Structures are given as C-alpha cells and as structure tokens.
Amino acid sequence: MIRHIVMWKLKDTAEGATRAENALKLKEKLEGCRDIVPGILRIEVGIAKPGLESTYDVVLVSDFADKTALDAYQVHPTHEALKSFVGAVREARQCIDYEI
Incomplete structure (x- = not known):
C-alpha cells in the first residue's frame, strides 16, 4: 500500500x-477524486484551523492499493x-509518498 x-x-x-x-x-475538489480510479483506499482532506499550529493550509492524506493505482490517479482527467486550480492558488507545496 x-x-x-x-x-x-x-x-x-x-x-x-x-x-x-x-x-x-x-x-471539495480533492474529495471529488475519491472514486476516480480503482485502488484508491482512502482520501482525507484537512484544513488548518486558527488557533492550532500550522505552516500549511490544506493537507491531503490518501492511501492507494499500489503504485499502479497512484499512477492512474495522477494522470486521471x-x-x-x-x-x-491548485497551480493558480498555491504558494508552496510539499509531498511525500511511502509504503505502509
């Protein structure tokens, strides 16, 4: 995974x-990707809340059955x-993929 x-x-x-x-x-747009390809096991999106420490505004945590599913997600229309949309509104982006 x-x-x-x-x-x-x-x-x-x-x-x-x-x-x-x-x-x-x-x-909303990220959650709309929840079922676009087979092998998406979980999509969770969080928005930073005032009063809680954060350096970023939005986080996506998603699980894929395998790299093939992740690759299919990346190129889906x-x-x-x-x-x-993200390119127009983001100032910075960080990403990590790892096996669990």
Whole structure:
C-alpha cells in the first residue's frame, strides 16, 4: 500500500477568492477524486484551523492499493483539472509518498 501526503500553503487571494475560500474549494475538489480510479483506499482532506499550529493550509492524506493505482490517479482527467486550480492558488507545496 502507498500513502500519498500533500500539503499546500495557499496565496492570500487568488482566482477572485480568499485563502479560506480557496481552501474550501480545494477540499471539495480533492474529495471529488475519491472514486476516480480503482485502488484508491482512502482520501482525507484537512484544513488548518486558527488557533492550532500550522505552516500549511490544506493537507491531503490518501492511501492507494499500489503504485499502479497512484499512477492512474495522477494522470486521471479529474485530477489533471484539479492541478490547474491548485497551480493558480498555491504558494508552496510539499509531498511525500511511502509504503505502509
């Protein structure tokens, strides 16, 4: 099984929306990827809350049955469309994939 974790720091404003609004949009778009390819076992999206320590705004924690499933997710048209939105609203991105 492969765990895929991505964190995004968002711009203060982008695409005509605030950081908080774009965080909610990103969460919705990521959760919309939950069943796009076989082998996605879990998608969890968290948004940083005021008062809790964080250096990033949105986190994705997802599990895939294997690398083949992760690779299929990466190139799926729904995920590709999401990448263009992320590119417009993100300031920084961190990612790690590892076997569990």
